[in-house]
Amino acid sequence: MIEEPIPVDFKLTPENELEIKWNDNEVTRYRFQFLRGSCPCAECVSEDTGQRLVFPKDIPSNIRPVEARPVGRYAYQIVWSDGHDTGLFSYKYLRELAIGDS
Numbered sequence: 001m002i003e004e005p006i007p008v009d010f011k012l013t014p015e016n017e018l019e020i021k022w023n024d025n026e027v028t029r030y031r032f033q034f035l036r037g038s039c040p041c042a043e044c045v046s047e048d049t050g051q052r053l054v055f056p057k058d059i060p061s062n063i064r065p066v067e068a069r070p071v072g073r074y075a076y077q078i079v080w081s082d083g084h085d086t087g088l089f090s091y092k093y094l095r096e097l098a099i100g101d102s
């Protein structure tokens, strides 16, 4: 059985990025604005059509994550400085996003 990678550490960098270290030794980084604009919750992505409603360009550049709460063993719930806290960022999704944020 192949296990999905899980985070072992994360921190906020001076470059306004979230940096995650994974148990397979990968290190991934996400700009706050990009990550907030990639939120997968029902307010940010239409449940009916799957269309994204909120994009990184819609997010203020001073956005910051306030808290990242582990949810089970598969996701972080990220609380943002704009009060948005409904996004569950699964570890799988975070690994996929790391490829897109370049």
Ligand SMILES: [Zn+2]
Pocket: 039, 040, 041, 042, 043, 044, 045, 084, 086, 087
């Ligand atoms: Zn959202």
